[in-house]
Amino acid sequence: xxxxxxxxxxxxxxxxxxxxxxxxxLDLGKVHVLAGENGAGKSTLIRILTGVxxxxxxxxxxxxxxxxxxxxxxxxxxxxPQELNLFRHMTVAENLFMPFARxxxxxxxxxxxxxxxxxxxxxxxxxIRARPxxxxxxxxxxxxxxxxxxxxxxxxxxxxxxxxxxxxxxTHAETDRLFSVVRELRRTGHAIVFVSHKMDEMFGIGDVVTxxxxxxxxxxxxxxxxxxxxxxxxxSGDEVAIDQSFRPQRGPRPTPPxxxxxxxxxxxxxxxxxxxxxxxxxxxxxxxxxxxSFQLHRGEILGFAGLVGAGRSEIMxxxxxxxxxxxxxxxxxxxxxxxxxPDLSVARGMLYLSEExxxxxxxxxxxxxxxxxISILGQTARSGVISSGQExxxxxxxxxxxDIKTDSREKKIRFLSGGNQQKAIIGRAMQQRPRLxxxxxxxxxxxxxxxxxxxxxxxxxxxxxxxxxxxxSEMAELRRCATRIVTLYHGQLTGTFETESTDNDTLIAAxxxxxxxEHAA
Numbered sequence: 001x002x003x004x005x006x007x008x009x010x011x012x013x014x015x016x017x018x019x020x021x022x023x024x025x026l027d028l029g030k031v032h033v034l035a036g037e038n039g040a041g042k043s044t045l046i047r048i049l050t051g052v053x054x055x056x057x058x059x060x061x062x063x064x065x066x067x068x069x070x071x072x073x074x075x076x077x078x079x080x081p082q083e084l085n086l087f088r089h090m091t092v093a094e095n096l097f098m099p100f101a102r103x104x105x106x107x108x109x110x111x112x113x114x115x116x117x118x119x120x121x122x123x124x125x126x127x128i129r130a131r132p133x134x135x136x137x138x139x140x141x142x143x144x145x146x147x148x149x150x151x152x153x154x155x156x157x158x159x160x161x162x163x164x165x166x167x168x169x170x171t172h173a174e175t176d177r178l179f180s181v182v183r184e185l186r187r188t189g190h191a192i193v194f195v196s197h198k199m200d201e202m203f204g205i206g207d208v209v210t211x212x213x214x215x216x217x218x219x220x221x222x223x224x225x226x227x228x229x230x231x232x233x234x235x236s237g238d239e240v241a242i243d244q245s246f247r248p249q250r251g252p253r254p255t256p257p258x259x260x261x262x263x264x265x266x267x268x269x270x271x272x273x274x275x276x277x278x279x280x281x282x283x284x285x286x287x288x289x290x291x292x293s294f295q296l297h298r299g300e301i302l303g304f305a306g307l308v309g310a311g312r313s314e315i316m317x318x319x320x321x322x323x324x325x326x327x328x329x330x331x332x333x334x335x336x337x338x339x340x341x342p343d344l345s346v347a348r349g350m351l352y353l354s355e356e357x358x359x360x361x362x363x364x365x366x367x368x369x370x371x372x373x374i375s376i377l378g379q380t381a382r383s384g385v386i387s388s389g390q391e392x393x394x395x396x397x398x399x400x401x402x403d404i405k406t407d408s409r410e411k412k413i414r415f416l417s418g419g420n421q422q423k424a425i426i427g428r429a430m431q432q433r434p435r436l437x438x439x440x441x442x443x444x445x446x447x448x449x450x451x452x453x454x455x456x457x458x459x460x461x462x463x464x465x466x467x468x469x470x471x472x473s474e475m476a477e478l479r480r481c482a483t484r485i486v487t488l489y490h491g492q493l494t495g496t497f498e499t500e501s502t503d504n505d506t507l508i509a510a511x512x513x514x515x516x517x518e519h520a521a
Contacts, residue, residue, distance in 0.1 A: 001064060003028045003191055004049070004077070004160060009058035011044055015407060018044040019055070022217045024210055026160060026191045031182060033202045033223065034195045036212035037235055037447035038417035039405065042195055045212065046162055049193075050079045063159075078152030082165035082195075082445065083358075084144050086136050093119040093132035096151050126150045126181050141308070142174035146181060161185060162193040167201060168445050171307045171473070179205050197447050198474075199228050211235055236449045246455040246481045247499065248301055248462035276334055278467040279436060281319065284328030288314040289491035292328070296436070301458055301468040303482030303499070305475060306511050311491035312471045313355060316438050320352035321345045333435070349435035353425055355444060355471070357418065361425045364414035368406055368424060369395045371413045375428045398427035403453065419450030426457055436467040443477065455481055475507060489513040 004026035011019040019041045026032050036042050047053040048060065051067070051074030060067045067073035086095050093115045116132035123130060126146045130139040136147070145166055152161060163182070167175045182192055182205055196202055202209065203223060211219040211234040219234045226234075277295035284292045289311035296302045304312045317323045319330060321342035330337035338344060345351070354360035363371055372395045395409050402423040406416060413421060422442060429437065439458065443451045458481055462468050472478050478485050479499055487495045487510035495510040 002026055003063055005059075005061045006045075006049075007059045009045070009048065009055050009060070011048065011053065011055050018215055019048075020215045022058070022212070022215070023220070024049075024217065025220065026193065027208075028159060028189050028191050029186055030207040031186055031192045031194055031205050033206035033209040034193055034212070035202060035209055035231060035235055037449050038419045040212040040235070040447075041215040042212055044215075046079065046164065046193075046195075049162065050074060050077055075155060076157050077160040077162065078155055078158045079162045080145075080148045080152055080164065080166060082168060084141070084169075085148065086144055088137040089135060091133050092123070092128070092130045092136060092139065092147060095136055095147060096122055097154065098151070122150045122153070125184075126153075127177055140174075141169050142171070142177060145170065145174075145178065149178075149181060159189070160191045160193065162195070164195045165197070165445055166194075167196065167198070169308070174308070175201070197445065197451075199231070199448075202231065203228065213237055232448055235447070246452075246459045247483055248299055248459050277331075278333060279319075280331040282329050282331075284315070284318065284325055284330065286314060286318045286323055286325045286328075289318075289488070292493050294486055294493070294496060296467045296469060298435075298465050298467055299462050300484070301462050301470055301482045303478035303485040304469065304471045304488065305478055305485055305507060306488035308473070309490070310488040310511065312488055313440055314491075315488075316352060316440055316469065316471060320350060320438060322352070346432065349433065350438075351429050351432065351434045351436070352438040353429060353440060353442060355441040357421055357425065357444070358414075362413050362421055364412070366413065367410045368399070368404070368413050368416065369409040371424055372398050372428045372431070375431045394431065398424070398431070402427040402457070417447075417450075419446040419453075422446060422454065423450070423457075426454070430461075434466060436469070437461060438469045438471070440471045441473065442470070443472070443474070451477075475504060479504075487511050 002025035004024070006022060006024035009019050009022040009024075010017075022041065022045060024045070034042055034045070044053065048055050051071055054068065062073040062076055065073055087098070096119050097115060119132040122128070123132070126149060128139075128143050128146045128150060130143050130147070136144060139147075149161065149163070149166075152158065166178060170178060182194070185192055194202075194205060206223040209219070209221055209223050209226070209231065210217055211231070213235060214237075275297060278298045279296040281295070282293050292315055294302070304315075306312050314323060318325050318339065321340050321344065325339045330339065332348065332350060342352075358364065363374070369392065373391050392409065398404070399406065399409060404416070404420050404423050404427070406420065413424060416424070426442075442454055442458075446454070458468050458470065470478065470481055482499050485497050485499055485502070485507060486493060487497070487507060489511060490513065494513065497507060497510070
């Protein structure tokens with residue numbers, strides 16, 4: 001019998017069936033991938049597995065015992081959320097033993113030297129590059145992620161670890177470190193539930209996979225039995241052209257692509273030499289980057305690749321005006337650009353969509369209508385009074401055009417999936433008729449089907465003459481969407497490459513500093 005056994009699980013919320021007849025089996029010594037699009041029911045299932053929520057019906061056993069009748073069984077399951085959940089201004093040791101700092105660990109109170117001594121074995125076991133007395137705010141994000149896993153492992157009797165999108169903020173090298181820890185936990189007889197939207201990770205670390213779709217479990221298979229396209233089809237229920245090209249054709253498109261179009265593969269051509277760039281960045285320097293020069297043309301998607309800490313977001317925020325430059329200049333639409341004024345950027349049609357969607361992109365306490373409506377106050381307000389009818393018509397158009405899944409425009413945006421939040425942010429931005437749109441990690445934590453929708457949106461924008469910059473940590477995403485790719489290493493530009501004529505090895509070499517010569521594009 002499996003260590004964790006779920007049968008016929010059902011969970012409803014007002015007006016919504018979140019889970020319906022869900023089954024799940026977790027065996028010790030295996031990495032179990034939990035796959036599904038946003039809104040498929042993964043989060044609800046995790047809340048039930050960890051004892052946070054109770055199902056309406058069904059059974060859940062842990063180590064052969066009914067966990068719904070004996071909640072103490074849930075102590076065998078540890079959960080590490082996608083978002084870092086640490087006390088940044090406390091030490092590594094204090095965070096690790098937070099549940100025991102006062103109540104004691106195995107009946108003993110830990111403090112001072114004893115706390116540090118108890119911490120060291122965990123740092124070594126999980127490969128955390130930090131000192132026990134070091135403040136969490138001063139250690140790398142990857143070490144913070146490993147610290148969360150180490151903290152989960154301090155629970156007595158823990159045998160199941162649930163990792164929710166654990167690599168969303170990690171580099172490839174940091175992901176490899178995390179995977180080493182996961183493999184060691186598997187070797188020592190733990191069951192790991194691994195939630196991810198990244199195909200290479202699912203197939204690289206998983207042993208078995210359970211697929212949820214629309215609140216139902218539709219497959220439980222060995223990962224070796226599946227190909228990538230099979231898994232995508234199981235998750236989405238149809239064919240999703242994730243492996244097609246979404247690079248823009250030259251020249252504007254008179255109409256948006258049809259809603260049922262899947263992909264728009266097209267050959268690429270270089271920009272005419274006499275065409276003035278939309279954006280011309282010359283020797284721009286600031287905190288975290290130095291001497292950056294590049295051009296962006298109308299109708300182009302320009303990709304930016306680099307490891308975490310390469311300076312990609314810092315450069316984009318400086319161009320937009322949210323950070324100050326120390327030197328360099330910018331021309332936008334052939335005119336000198338005043339740096340450090342994000343309000344002027346918005347007024348002139350230059351918009352930046354932040355990587356930190358929850359922190360910088362949405363107003364979580366407001367409704368979907370209010371989040372979209374703040375961008376159209378100039379159209380809907382007269383003498384300080386908002387025309388609710390006009391606002392609702394515009395908001396409903398955005399919801400329809402960007403296929404935002406919601407049961408009401410009045411629903412709080414924080415209750416929407418990450419993909420629907422992102423589409424709302426993009427739809428809101430488009431009401432300002434941008435001429436340049438900077439996407440910073442737009443598909444972070446988003447399911448495959450919604451990724452493709454965002455790729456379509458970017459391509460449509462470019463083909464309508466908008467200049468698009470795409471910052472992404474996924475090389476496959478950049479190759480699918482970008483006409484050219486700029487590579488960065490430790491704040492320095494190491495190359496500008498035509499996507500179609502450049503192989504992956506060349507791009508990887510440039511982002512790790514091994515290929516430092518610039519290529520004309």
